Amino acid sequence: MDYCPHTDNDIKQMQSAIGISHIEELFADIPEKFRIKQIPDVPPALSEQETLSVMKDIADRNQLPKLTLTGAGAYHHFIPAVVGHLVNRSEFYTAYTPYQAEISQGVLQAIYEYQTMVARLTGTEIANASMYDGASAMAEAAVLCAKMSNRNKIIVGCSVHPEYRRVLRTYCWANGYEVVDAPYAPSGQVDGDALLKKLDDQVAAVIVQSPNFFGVIENIAPVADAVHEKGAMLVAAFTDGTSLGILKPAGASGADFVVGEGQSFGNPLNYGGPYLGVFAAKEKFMRRIPGRLVGATVDKNGKRGFVLTLQTREQHIRREKATSNICSNEALCALAAGVYLSALGKNLRKLAELNVYKTQYLKNGLLGLSGWEDVFPSPVYNEFVLRCPDAKKVNEKLKNEGIIGGYELQKDYPELENTLLFCATEMISKEDIDKVISILK
Amino acid sequence: MELIFEISKPGRVAADVPASDVPPVNIENTIGSKYLRDELDLPEVAEIDLVRHYTNLSRRNFGVDLGFYPLGSCTMKYNPKINENVAALFGFTGLHPYADEKFAQGNLQLIYEMQKYLCAIFGMAEFTLQPAAGAHGELTGVMMIKKYFEKKGQNRRIILIPDAAHGTNPASGALCGFDTVELRSNSEGGVDIEHLESLMTEDVAALMLTNPNTLGLFERNIEKVAAIIHGKGGLLYGDGANANAFMGKTRPGDLGFDVIQLNLHKTFSTPHGGGGPGSGPVGVSQTLVDFLPVPRIIKKDSGCDWSENHLTNRDGETSYLPLPHIILKDSTYAWSSDFPHTIGRVRAFYGNFNVVVKAYTYIRSLGAEGLKHATEMAVLNANYIKERLKSYFDLPYDRVCMHECVFSGNRQVAESGVHTSDIAKRLIDYGYHPPTIYFPLIVPEAMMIEPTETESKETLDTFCDAMIAIAKEAKENPDAVHNAPVTTPVSRLDEVLAARKPDVCWKKS
Incomplete structure (x- = not known):
């Protein structure tokens, strides 16, 4: 055909x-x-x-697991039926980038609303129309900080997602910037003292993630103060976006940029993509940030309408002087996020609380197994790290039952031998958790 | 239309959350109050409000399913529905990216085969599907070029970019720390060979060439261009935005390109989603294979085995081969990051996998012959439009074009003060999405028309009739063109105001 x-x-x-x-x-x-x-x-x-x-x-030929206990940057959440139905309106999905505003008011208004929701959720003043994914959003924020400040060093917490750090290193290498790792403390949070020692006047940005890769919630405010004192900027990433239903957003604690993976908002796991790079910032950076921005304006009769705006930042106008080379982003995933967040409304808080309940139940169940212990004694959202007698064996056992087990941290953190990063969302029932515990007994 | 925030009413909700089947915990004690947020300011709407809001928004949006969308360089071909159905199969949507490879053999096979198909179609040695969009692919390609010279110990600073190139090309070069130098086009719309020779030094890492270029013209001197670049040790980068012009007719790998990025949302029919998700695979010649992003997919043939089973032939008869005989066991696929010279990662996980599923489905539907036929019909359609309109609009380069043709609105500006932007807006009133306008930059008042292969002769004819009617209107009643569009929910919007007083997030007034 x-x-x-x-x-x-x-x-x-x-x-x-x-x-x-x-x-x-x-x-x-x-x-x-x-x-x-x-x-x-x-x-x-x-x-x-x-x-x-x-x-x-x-x-x-894929074998769909009965249960997924891994998060680690991609989260299994329930997607209300309305999301699929609205995103599958072909007026949306068969359109190109809204260059011709008069016949693109639908997607333009939807993105304007998405930008507003993201700014409110992340505690910032503005947000763009999206980036490729959480990792590239973080890398572009770092490169932007270096360009704006004429400094050439980026400090990143080791508790940030390992693949995000790898992407960051690729982008920074290409631009000639140095990436410096900041260790994590025994709490699982970034080590504040070690970070302070590395903070010199060549540091453009410090990057932390909260909840971080270990699931641990970072204490953003003191980090922000220390970073700003040295004239650097704070880029705060997040892992699971639904955590913003209960957690204080990094923007409200002083972060200059808040970036992260928006997949949790109405986008399926899709074996890793397409996902949604969330990019939000303080208003003072509006004319420098990468990506599309939708702005409200009026037509010649004074009627409200929406356009792509501040395009002089972008590659098709500024070419080599553009703030980024990004063109196509993830508009349809942003549309899904807008529908999802509007559908949930205040229930996003309830959903986040449910994630905490399930997580605590799973964590307590696993801690009841002989030889299992907690690794980071800090508050977590829906992920946590435990040490067990033999991590590989645990995952093998679960795999044989059709269950995707925990993420083996030793791959990225040799010192975290036999530790597993687990995730529990609302998709996991008490019965599932009880079964997992009985399999591992 | 009202914003979702303006129809919000406290107490309403569209999506419920199940009651907890595990004992609740005290959130303040578990998380700590200093980490908790106060207000959560999201819209509060009932499901019916939500559905009507977004459905009404969709009615204010134009897509390929509504009408002809000849947006040059964007290849807005029809997006087959079977692709959407396939991509929505739970087998493809339901898997976590860190699922053990044992769970994901179907996905891995699809990725592996997609790479092989792209290698065959474009004549490259290897492909990566990790980049999320065309510009992301460009960035990946330029990074590989940088790494290649870094490994050779050469510090080449410059990337050559033709004056007709997409803006993403110089921006991608700059985002990798290169200086970009502009290469002139000649009077035929191709590369100015003398200028290229004068610019090409051992300080030049690469030329980023779009072929056919953004005028829709094939670079006749491609062999010479490649020889000049390679002669000084440089690399030839191909922007595959216009790949719909040559599938099955020629292959960039054979033409001398060392690296090329594609746009699956253009050439391979995946819908563009109003600004993404796209997918920007990058293909490389053997020269650059070592630098591909990781992880890369590897196929493990588990070798041959003896079988005691009888084979049956097509007629259902048992074959007469003696037992046991050798059978090829199934292959298994795995991810590997063990490539020491890789540039690293350009995004998390493996790329826009679900977009790749749609493109793979498209390739299987069309087959080798269908892809070639698509290209032929795309080029036929563009040339047909060029012929039908060339006596009404200036055609700066009157040659056989490939998949798109570029006109200039100069004549209309001179005759009646009607600009290309006016013509574009008036086309909306006739029921069409306008072409790409004011690009390429080397054509004043440019109109870049790309019909694609999926449009019928009737559609092309009525579009051309509309263009001719607008050319006539421009002479006889220019105000009708200046005032367009008049059929849309809003008239022309004040972009200056939008930029001067930016309002990118709604605030309660």
């Missing part, structure tokens, strides 16, 4: 209008020796029915 509607006669008529007798004449500019007759190694066409059958077969 190729979706081309021309009949043979249409093609003939069009060829004669153009003045050619064969399609091949249109490709005359391609040097003969580089022309191919056929794409090699791509299978022949399939009917729609065959396509579906082939694709179902591939999907079925």
Whole structure:
């Protein structure tokens, strides 16, 4: 099936209008020796029915777990039915970036509302239309801080997601900036004293994450004060966005930029993407931040309308002087987030509380197993780290029961031998947790 | 239309939360009050309000499903519905990215095969699917170029960018710390070879070339361009934004490109979502394979095995092969980060996987022949529009075009003061999405029209009729064009006000 509607006669008529007798004449500019007759190694066409059958077969080769006890940057939450129905309106999903505002008011207003919700949730003043994902949002915030301050060092807490730090290092290497790791304290929070020692006048930004990769909630306010005292900026990331239903947002504790993964807001796990890079900031950075921004304005009759604004920051106007090269972002995922957050409303708090209840129940259950112990004695949201006698064996046991177990931290933190990072969301029932405990007994 | 905040009423809610089946804990004691937020200021609406709000918003939005969308360089082809159905299969949406590879063999196979198909279509040695969009792919490609020279111990500072290039090209170069130098186009709309020769030194890391370029013209001197770049040890970067112009006709790898990024949301029919998610795979020649982002997918053939089973042929008869015989056991796929020269990661996890599922479905539906046919019809459609409109609008480069054609509104400006932006807005009143305008920058009052292959002759004809009618209106009744659009929920918006007094987050007044 190729979706081309021309009949043979249409093609003939069009060829004669153009003045050619064969399609091949249109490709005359391609040097003969580089022309191919056929794409090699791509299978022949399939009917729609065959396509579906082939694709179902591939999907079925995945084994869907009965239970997922890993979060670590991607979170299994319930998605209300309205989200899918509204995001699947094809007026939204078959549109391009809203360059022509008059026929794009739908997506423009939806993004304006999303920006407002994100600013309120993160305790900041402004938010952009989205970045690729939490990791790239964090990396771009760091690069921006370095550019604005003419300083070349970024300090990042080791308790920040390891893949986010890897992305940060890639972006900083490309720009010639140095990344300095700040260790975590026995509490699982960033080590304040060690951080202070590393803070010199070459540091553009300090990055922490709260809840951090260990699930631990960071104490942002004192970090923000220390960072600002040295003339640097604080970039605060978050892991699971639903934590903002109860936690004090980093923007309210002094962070200059709040970034994170918005997947939790109405976007499926999707084996890692597409996800939603949340990017929020203090208002004073509005003319420097990367990405699309939707602004309210009026038409010539004074009627409210929305446009892409402050585009002089962007690549299509400023080219090499742009604040970033980002163009397409994750608008549809942001739309899903807007619908999700509007659907939940004040119930986001209730949902976050439910996550805490489940998490505490799972944690207490696991701590009742012989040889298991808590690693970080700090408040957590819906993830926590435990040490057990044999982490690999635990996950193997769970895997055999069709359960995705905890994240093995030793991969990224050699010192955290036999520790597992678990996550419990509202998707896990008491019965599930009891079963997990009985499997591991 | 009211904002969701303006229809909000305290006490309403659309989504409920189940009662807890585990004992609740005291949140203040468990988390600590200093970590807790006070207010949570989100909209409060009933489900019906929510559905009507967003449904009404959708009615104020134009997509491919509503009408012709000839937005040049964006390849707004039809997004087949089967792709959406496949991508929504729970087998593809339901898996956590850190699920053990044993759980994810279907996903891994799809990623592996997608990379192989892209290698075959574009003639590259290897692909990565990690970048989330085209510009992200560009950044990834330029990073690999930087790493390549770093490993060779060469400090090349410059990237050459043609004056017709997309803005993302110089921005991607700059985001990797390169200086960008502009390369002129010649009178035919191609690379000015003499200028290229004068700029090409051993300080130049790469040329970022879009081929066909943003005028929709194929670079006839591509072999010479590649030779000049490679002759000084530089690399040739291909911006694959216009890949819909050559699938099945030629391959960038054969043309001498060392690295190319694609846009699955253009060439491979995945919907653009009103500004993403896209997907920006990057293909490399053997020269750059070592620098690809990690993790990379590897296939482990578990080798051959002896089978005691009878084989049956197509007629259901038992075959006469002696037992036991050799069968190829299933392959397994795994992620590996063990590549010491990699640039690292450019995002978390593995890329916009669910977008890749749609593109893979598209490739399987069309097959090798269908992809080639799509390209042929896309090029036919663009040339047809070019022929039908060229006596009404200035055509700065009158050559056979590829998948898009670029006109100038100069004649209308001179005759009646009607600008390209006016023509674009008037097209909206005729029921069309306007073309890309004022780009490429080297064409004054540019109108870049990309019809794609999925549009019928009737659609192209009525669009051309509308363009011709607007050209006539511009002469006879320019005010009608200046005042457009008149059929939309809002008329032209004050962009200057939006930028001067930015209001990007709503505040209760």
